[in-house]
Amino acid sequence: MKLKELEGRLQQVDVFESPKLLLEQYPTRPHIAGFDIDEDALDIFRTNAEEFELQNVDLVQCDICALPSTILEKSVDTIIMNPPFGTKHNKGMDMTFLKSALQMARTAVYSLHKTSTRNVGFIFISQIFLY
Structure with a gap:
């Protein structure tokens, strides 16, 4: 199933009319938030x-x-x-973004990295979870 189809289906799901807070029945709608420092990148996203x-x-x-x-x-x-790779002017910037993402996410982080930085990323992630 493609993301567009999933998003559409989730928007059609009924929510609780009278949620039972003791059973943690919180009504939530599907939602996407995009963050970027660059307005041009946000225009492309839009x-x-x-x-x-x-x-x-x-x-x-x-x-x-x-x-x-x-x-x-x-x-x-x-x-x-898709964080800045940090291979030219901002060395290690991808790891800074990855660390922030791991603090923000409750369930999962999917991150695109250059091949040359992948081993460092796996070491970094394992150190976070082991210590």
Whole structure:
């Protein structure tokens, strides 16, 4: 199933009319939030969201790594990201983004990295979970 189809189906799911808080029946709608420091990147995201007919999408222009970690800790379910690779001018920037993403996500982080940085990333992740 493609993301567009899943998003559409989830938007049609009924929610509890009278949720039972003791059973943690919280009504939630599917939602996507895009964060980027670059307004041009957000414009491209906006165009793609319109093409795929996605609804419930918020775009936020900010430097996610500059926000206090306590604000975003475990604040989203899943993160899909393409961080700066950090191979030219910002060495290690991909690892900074990965660390922030791991603090923010409750369930999963999917991150695109250059082949030359993958081994470092796996070592970094294992160190976080082992210590």
